[in-house]
Amino acid sequence: MNFKLNNGVLVPSIGFGTWQISNEDAYEATLNAIKIGYRHIDTAYAYQNEEAIGRAIKDSKIDRSELFITSKLPSDIKSYDGAKEYFNKSLNLLNLEYLDLYLIHAPWPWSNIGLDCKDGNIEAWKAMVELYKNGYIRSIGVSNFLESDIKPLIEATGFIPHVNQIRFFIGNTQEKLLKYCQDNNILVEAYSPLATGNILNDKNIIEVANKHNVTVAQVAIRYCIERNTLPLPKSTNLERQKMNLDVDFKLDKEDLEKLNKVHNKELDRPLRS
Ligand code: A2P
Numbered sequence: 001m002n003f004k005l006n007n008g009v010l011v012p013s014i015g016f017g018t019w020q021i022s023n024e025d026a027y028e029a030t031l032n033a034i035k036i037g038y039r040h041i042d043t044a045y046a047y048q049n050e051e052a053i054g055r056a057i058k059d060s061k062i063d064r065s066e067l068f069i070t071s072k073l074p075s076d077i078k079s080y081d082g083a084k085e086y087f088n089k090s091l092n093l094l095n096l097e098y099l100d101l102y103l104i105h106a107p108w109p110w111s112n113i114g115l116d117c118k119d120g121n122i123e124a125w126k127a128m129v130e131l132y133k134n135g136y137i138r139s140i141g142v143s144n145f146l147e148s149d150i151k152p153l154i155e156a157t158g159f160i161p162h163v164n165q166i167r168f169f170i171g172n173t174q175e176k177l178l179k180y181c182q183d184n185n186i187l188v189e190a191y192s193p194l195a196t197g198n199i200l201n202d203k204n205i206i207e208v209a210n211k212h213n214v215t216v217a218q219v220a221i222r223y224c225i226e227r228n229t230l231p232l233p234k235s236t237n238l239e240r241q242k243m244n245l246d247v248d249f250k251l252d253k254e255d256l257e258k259l260n261k262v263h264n265k266e267l268d269r270p271l272r273s
Pocket of ligand 1: 017191192193194195196197200217218232233234235236237240241243244
């Protein structure tokens, strides 16, 4: 199954997340993921694993056109020239000729969360629109952006991001932001769909999993799809990689009502720390 972006580009509906996978581990993890059927890989310059992922892509021998590869502009690069420079660095590390999706990693540097970088984001966005129009990227977007971060980009360029990648999982669904993105045809991608492992013991999710004879992780991943968001589960373990791709079951209205009510105060924050 695919999601369709507002420019018609199709995106495989589950992506392989690679945050927190080191360059040493990323080669084998990515090669395995591709072997068992993942066709969508999500990385970032900041993850420092693009080189290994690039090798795995090459060695997989899968036709480039069948893969969907995402990378991200480092959060502290907030200029037109910087955006082009770092896009090329990612392309070189990945050893690719184009990317399927390139995102501004965050509206502010991770070292200074909340800093007003509106002008810098607009400059970076202009460079990305140009790269998109020149065919180096098939789609462009943002990550960790709120509505108030997205609007200035659209006002300055008239170009609506194709994607906003946010921290999204059962109990942390950022409903207002989700609605804004979906109303504006911006695909929401869900990073940490398993709350980096922290929702696996939730009583309500376990009940739903038992009902369908699946695992809690599978419910968490299926939930993202049912909410029209694209999950990016991360695993370095082959069996769990397989499990996370095997979510061809339906959650019914009653399940969704129950899962929508799950609320974990501890985890309910919009950002990764
Ligand atoms: P591992 O890599 O050892 O499988 P998220 O995708 O929300 O960031 O969560 C990733 C975390 O959840 C990792 O610690 C990963 O560990 C673990 N994980 C991934 N898939 C599963 C699964 N199917 N069941 C249990 N834990 C999982």
